[in-house]
Structures are given as C-alpha cells and as structure tokens.
Amino acid sequence: xxxxxxxxxxxxxxxxxxxxxxxxxxxxxxxxxxxxxxxxxxxxxxxxxxxxxxxxxxxxxxxxxxxxxxxxxxxxxxxxxxxxxxxxxxxxxxxxxxxxxxxxxxxxxxxxxxxxxxxxxxxxxxxxxxxxxxxxxxxxxxxxxxxxxxxxxxxxxxxxxxxxxxxxxxxxxxxxxxxxxxxxxxxxxxxxxxxxxxxxxxxxxxxxxxxxxxxxxxxxxxxxxxxxxxxxxxxxxxxxxxxxxxxxxxxxxxxxxxxxxxxxxxxxxxxxxxxxxxxxxxxxxxxxxxxxxxxxxxxxxxxxxxxxxxxxxxxxxxxxxxxxxxxxxxxxxxxxxxxxxxxxxxxxxxxxxxxxxxxxxxxxxxxxxxxxxxxxxxxxxxxxxxxxxxxxxxxxxxxxxxxxxxxxxxxxxxxxxxxxxxxxxxxxxxxxxxxxxxxxxxxxxxxxxxxxxxxxxxxxxxxxxxxxx
Numbered sequence: 001x002x003x004x005x006x007x008x009x010x011x012x013x014x015x016x017x018x019x020x021x022x023x024x025x026x027x028x029x030x031x032x033x034x035x036x037x038x039x040x041x042x043x044x045x046x047x048x049x050x051x052x053x054x055x056x057x058x059x060x061x062x063x064x065x066x067x068x069x070x071x072x073x074x075x076x077x078x079x080x081x082x083x084x085x086x087x088x089x090x091x092x093x094x095x096x097x098x099x100x101x102x103x104x105x106x107x108x109x110x111x112x113x114x115x116x117x118x119x120x121x122x123x124x125x126x127x128x129x130x131x132x133x134x135x136x137x138x139x140x141x142x143x144x145x146x147x148x149x150x151x152x153x154x155x156x157x158x159x160x161x162x163x164x165x166x167x168x169x170x171x172x173x174x175x176x177x178x179x180x181x182x183x184x185x186x187x188x189x190x191x192x193x194x195x196x197x198x199x200x201x202x203x204x205x206x207x208x209x210x211x212x213x214x215x216x217x218x219x220x221x222x223x224x225x226x227x228x229x230x231x232x233x234x235x236x237x238x239x240x241x242x243x244x245x246x247x248x249x250x251x252x253x254x255x256x257x258x259x260x261x262x263x264x265x266x267x268x269x270x271x272x273x274x275x276x277x278x279x280x281x282x283x284x285x286x287x288x289x290x291x292x293x294x295x296x297x298x299x300x301x302x303x304x305x306x307x308x309x310x311x312x313x314x315x316x317x318x319x320x321x322x323x324x325x326x327x328x329x330x331x332x333x334x335x336x337x338x339x340x341x342x343x344x345x346x347x348x349x350x351x352x353x354x355x356x357x358x359x360x361x362x363x364x365x366x367x368x369x370x371x372x373x374x375x376x377x378x379x380x381x382x383x384x385x386x387x388x389x390x391x392x393x394x395x396x397x398x399x400x401x402x403x404x405x406x407x408x409x410x411x412x413x414x415x416x417x418x419x420x421x422x423x424x425x426x427x428x429x430x431x432x433x434x435x436x437x438x439x440x441x442x443x444x445x446x447x448x449x450x451x452x453x454x455x456x457x458x459x460x461x462x463x464x465x466x467x468x469x
Contacts, residue, residue, distance in 0.1 A: 046368075053366070062361040063350070070425065071355045073418060075407055077333050078394035079104065080112055084420030085120075086413035088191035091162040091469025093389040095120055095127070096411035097340050098169035100391040101437075102178075102278055104338045109279045113256050116277050117181040121190040122270070125243045126176045127168055127308055128160060128197075132204055132235045134310045135159040136228050139208040143215035154305070154460065159204035162193045163469035164308055165389075166340045166437045170282045171312035176246075177270025178277065183250045189242035196242045200235060207231045246270070287451050288437050289325055290317040292464055293376040297321055298447075302455035303465045318451045322430045326403050330395055331442040338393050340437035341408065342468045345388040345422075347432050354417025356424035358431060375431055382463045386434040389468035390422065403429070434464065 027035070041047040052061055082104060087096050099118045106116050138155040145152050189196040207228075214224050252273070253265040268276065295301070302316045320328075332339055348360045364370045378384035394407035403426045407418075414420040424432075440448060458465065 049366070058363070058366070059361060062363050062366045064359055064362050067357060067359045068350075068353070068355075070357065070359075071353055071423070073423065075394040075396045075405075077330070077397060078407070079333060079336050079338050080107065081393075082107065082115070082409070083117070084409060084414040085411050087120075087411040090191055090193040092120060092124060092164075092193075093411050094164040094166060094168055094340075094468045095123065097342075097389040097391050097468075098166050100409055100411075101338050101340055102169070102173075104391075105279055106277050107257075108336055114254055114262060115257055116254070119179045119181045119184040121186050121243055122179045122184040122246050123169075123172055123176065124162070124190055125239050125246050126172055127164065128162075128200070128239050128243070129232065129236060130172065130309045130312075131160055132200065133228075133232055134305075134307070135204050136207060136211060136231060137310050138305070139211050140215060140224060140228070143212045147212075150461070156205055156208055158201075159208065160197050160201045161469075162197060165306065165315055165342075165435070165468055166286075166288065167306065167312065167315040168308040170286070171307060171309040173274055173278070174282060175309065177272070177274040179247055179250060179268075179270050179273055180252050183252065184244060184247050187242065187244055190244075196238070200238055203234065203238070284440075286437050286439055287443060287448070288315055288317050288435060289320050289328065289447075290435050290464075291322050291325055291375075291433065292317075292319050292379065293374075294379055294464075295319055298450050300451055300453045300455040301458050303458050303460055303462070305460050306465060316451070316455050317435070318447065320447070322433070324447075325433070325436055326426075326429075328438045328442055328447075329392055329406075329436060330397070330401075330403065332438055333392070333395050335442070337439060337442070338391050338409070340389060340435075341392040341433065342386040342389040342435040343408075343424075344384045344386065344432040344434070345390070347384065348428060351417075354422045356422060356428045356432070358425070358427050379463050384432065385464050386468055389435075392436070393421070402426075405429075435468075 041050045049061075082100070085096050085100075087093055099120065103116050103118060107114065135155050139152070142149065142152045142155065147153075147156075210231075211224060211228065214227065247270070249267060249269055250273075251265050251267050254262040256262050290301075292301075297319050300316055300318050302314045304314060306315045307313060329339060329341075345356070347356075348358050349356050350360045373381070373383060375384070390408035390410050392406065393409050396404045396406075398404055405426055406424050406429050408422050408424070410417060410420055410422050412420070417423075443451075
C-alpha cells in the first residue's frame with residue numbers, strides 16, 4: 001500500500017471515529033448548543049459572579065458569614081486538656097488519636113498528676129512491618145486466583161499504607177509494647193511517609209509476583225515461608241533506615257504534669273512500659289460503633305482485612321443511630337474519658353476558626369443549584385466517608401441534656417484551629433461523624449449483647465471503610 005493511501009485511510013478512520021460521538025448517548029452539536037445556552041451567565045450579576053469565581057477561591061466566596069454567630073468555645077462537659085501533637089505529612093491520625101486516648105487514661109489513673117508521651121515512630125515501624133507481612137501472606141493465599149481477581153488486586157493495589165483504625169493500636173501495642181517519645185523520636189520519613197511508602201510498596205509488589213510464581217511452580221509451604229521471611233528482612237532494613245530501628249530496652253523516669261521527676265529512673269522493655277502505662281487490657285475493653293444509615297441499625301458488621309496484623313482480628317462495628325452514639329459519647333465524657341472517633345473532616349470546614357457546621361458554606365447559591373444528597377446517599381456514591389480520626393474530648397449540652405456542639409483534639413499541631421482543637425455543631429456531627437470507640441463500661445447491656453451477634457462480613461472496597469489518615 002502506498003504511504004499516501006495509508007494516511008488517507010487513517011484520517012478517514014479517525015474522522016469516522018470522531019463522528020461516532022454523535023450516536024445516542026453522546027454529546028451532539030445540537031445537544032451542546034442547548035447545554036451551553038443553559039449554562040452561560042445571562043444577567044450582569046451572573047457575569048460578575050463568574051468573574052469573581054474565576055479569580056478567587058470558591059470557599060472564600062461561598063463562606064456564610066452570618067453562620068459565624070453560631071460559633072462559641074464554651075463547653076458544659078470537658079475532659080482535661082493535654083498537649084497537641086502533629087502528624088505532619090503522614091496518614092497516622094489513627095495512631096495519634098489512639099495514643100491521645102491512652103495517655104489521657106494514664107493521666108486520669110494518676111489523678112492528672114503524671115503524664116506520658118508515646119513514641120509514634122516506634123509503633124509505626126511495626127505497623128508497617130506487619131502490613132507488609134499481611135500483604136505478602138494475602139498474595140500467597142490468593143496465588144491460585146488470576147492476577148485480575150478483585151481480591152488479588154486489593155493486595156497489589158495498596159500493598160502498604162500509613163492509614164488505619166483503632167484496631168491498629170489494639171493489635172500492635174499488646175504485641176510490641178510502647179515506648180516514650182523521648183526514647184524513639186520522630187524521623188523525617190515518619191513525618192513524611194510518601195516516599196518511603198512508595199519504595200517499600202514497589203518492593204512488595206515485586207515480591208508478591210515472586211511468591212505467586214513459587215505457588216504456581218508447586219513450591220512447598222516451608223520454602224515459601226522461608227522466602228517470605230527473607231523478603232521481610234529486606235523490608236525491615238528499609239524501615240530501620242527510614243524510621244529508626246525499634247529500641248528493645250531503655251531507662252525512663254516518669255514526670256508530673258509540671259515536668260518534675262517522679263520516683264527514680266527505671267529500666268523497661270517496650271512490653272513492660274505498655275503494661276505499666278496502659279491501665280487495662282485493650283482487647284475486650286472497648287467496642288466500636290458506627291453510623292451507616294444504608295444498613296439496618298443494631299446489627300454488627302465486620303470488615304474483611306480491616307486489620308493491621310495478619311494474626312490480629314478484623315474490627316467489628318455495631319451500627320447505631322446517631323442519637324444512641326451521642327449518648328455513649330456523653331456518658332464517657334461525663335466520666336472524664338476521651339474517645340477515638342472519625343469523621344469526613346473536609347466537609348463544611350472553616351479552617352480559620354476550626355469550626356465545622358453544615359451552614360459554613362453556601363455552595364448551592366454560589367452555583368445556582370442544590371446539593372441535596374443525604375448521608376446514606378453520600379456514602380453510597382463515595383461522596384462521603386470516614387477520612388480522619390480525632391479525639392473526642394468535650395460536649396456542650398442544653399438544659400434538657402441534648403448536645404449542641406462537640407470538641408475534638410486534632411493532630412495537625414497546636415497552631416491549627418482552636419489551639420489544636422476543632423469544634424463541630426451537633427448537626428455537622430450527625431452528618432459527618434462515622435466511628436466511635438467507647439469503653440464497655442459506658443455501653444448499656446442491650447448494646448453489648450447486640451455487639452456479640454454474628455457479624456455480617458463486608459468487603460474492604462465498601463465506600464465507608466476507607467482508612468482514617
């Protein structure tokens with residue numbers, strides 16, 4: 001075929017392909033004319049608004065200034081304040097929030113006369129190592145499935161991450177212990193996890209392919225386990241270089257709330273320090289409740305692979321209406337107990353004030369439309385879900401004992417929000433709060449019995465069960 005003939009044929013094919021966009025379902029020229037006619041600014045006010053949006057931040061224009069009058073910082077029920085930490089450029093909010101609860105419990109157990117600060121870098125090391133093992137073992141167990149199988153893709157798509165839930169604390173701390181922050185401080189990669197995570201993830205994908213081949217080749221289980229151990233040794237070395245190798249023994253002296261020494265310095269292993277500072281066993285002392293209006297309430301659900309440790313347990317959730325979740329939270333706060341909780345924190349968030357309320361921004365008026373989806377619809381369409389964990393620390397009640405607003409300790413540093421805390425109206429709390437971890441002592445017997453139901457198993461791809469980061 002001559003070159004000119006080939007080019008003419010190619011151009012004709014491309015032209016026919018472009019014309020295919022005019023078939024039923026595509027945007028035809030006539031349809032585009034109607035779309036543009038209905039979407040163009042018509043009035044001088046609309047044109048002025050279009051100019052403003054083209055040159056300013058949307059949130060600055062949509063901010064509802066009148067709603068600021070609803071904001072105040074008084075709380076009728078508030079737990080003692082504690083130092084605010086900063087997770088920086090990492091997804092470890094679940095760990096910062098979990099540690100906030102543990103150190104608050106320690107302070108309460110000592111009548112607020114002593115404090116403790118836990119090392120995030122120490123436990124994060126083991127979190128990453130355990131997640132690496134979870135991925136590799138998952139690849140082995142699904143090795144006979146095709147590579148494009150949904151479960152196989154689950155392991156290869158996200159072999160490692162720095163997000164999580166409170167089950168990470170519950171599984172990792174009793175297994176590996178805890179150490180003081182002064183003993184193993186943060187490193188650059190602990191505070192900036194993306195590059196380290198990317199490199200380790202790449203290595204895990206490479207190793208996953210190798211393990212699949214070993215299974216396909218009929219290698220014995222012992223040989224596969226031995227090779228996986230060698231692989232994890234490489235991962236360990238990469239983590240040690242970036243996060244610091246975990247300490248195995250240290251000397252520590254407790255201090256009071258003013259920083260004065262208490263007692264004499266003592267030697268600890270991480271497990272000894274965990275038992276010394278965590279007043280009660282974590283396993284079995286808490287339940288997690290969630291609000292998922294898509295599913296029946298008062299039923300228990302379990303999420304497959306919603307764990308940090310292969311030999312740990314998938315986390316279970318009792319699904320409850322927001323009114324009942326609020327009563328659990330109020331009971332805990334009245335007794336001075338902070339709680340792990342998670343939210344879709346990016347919605348209707350006035351960052352300047354640290355104030356969350358559904359009326360903070362009027363996007364509908366700005367765009368001459370409405371945003372009417374309810375909570376269930378937002379979850380189902382991936383428009384909303386649990387994205388960030390924070391420590392629930394206070395509630396403001398009206399004369400009838402109903403919540404008006406809530407306060408959380410965040411992990412974005414003390415300069416953010418209200419001294420490192422965020423305040424949310426009860427209406428925002430109802431719409432964008434998802435998970436709460438509460439001590440069983442504040443849970444009615446009926447709910448405890450419901451929590452022990454055989455759970456409905458859900459898959460990790462469910463819109464609501466992303467990791468808190």
